[in-house]
Amino acid sequence: MKPDSIILFDRLYLGSLVLGALNFIIGWSAISEKLASSPEFAATGFGSGFIIASFVIGMIINLVIWYFISARASKVAKWILVAFFALGLVSILRNLDNPLGPQGLSLGVTFVLTILQGVAIYMLFRPDAAAWFNGKPPVDPGTFS
Template structure:
């Protein structure tokens, strides 16, 4: 049976993922306009669809390996990707590029949910799930 922290992580993380999906839909027309009118580097719609699909799939792969396979590697990949994303949101906020209105609220809410979810991965029962406690005892 999975520990309580892992179950809570799963709920929060998938909730954040769903908000990200909603945000993708909210911003889709603006994203299409930006990339098709990209000046010297116009992007094909096929590339945009593919990169969006991959961007939505990667978190699900990490979720699977964290919650179903207790992968310590997936946990740390997620932590690193979250840190990069957090830095990106901070820079967007400082530059005034964070979306305003509903899209901005959804983005910030999803980020907070992800932060709380990732915090669950460092609880004692989750650390045991990943085999971290056993490794510390042997040291």
């Protein structure tokens, strides 16, 4: 049985993935326009297929990490997620002035996603989640009443 913190992690993390997918789909036209208007990006040989493939691979990686955290109580997956989150924070800060980075509503959604994922990761460090990662079954609160 999963502790409440892991259930909340599931909801927040999966919700952030769904919101991220919607943000990608809704912002696709803006991304396409940026790619078309950026000759330096076109010169690298990466096109819209690369962007879509990167998004799909990223989603698959996120779902695999979620599975190992949520279903397998993997400490390794938890720390991989923490490392990816930290790298994502650095990337967001570095891309704030990048003309190819998210802007406007997409940037706002990116901040919301980051907050959702940060809260989700926080749930992994609460006492009931820590006990679960250590293989200890959660204590039923009804035991003490």
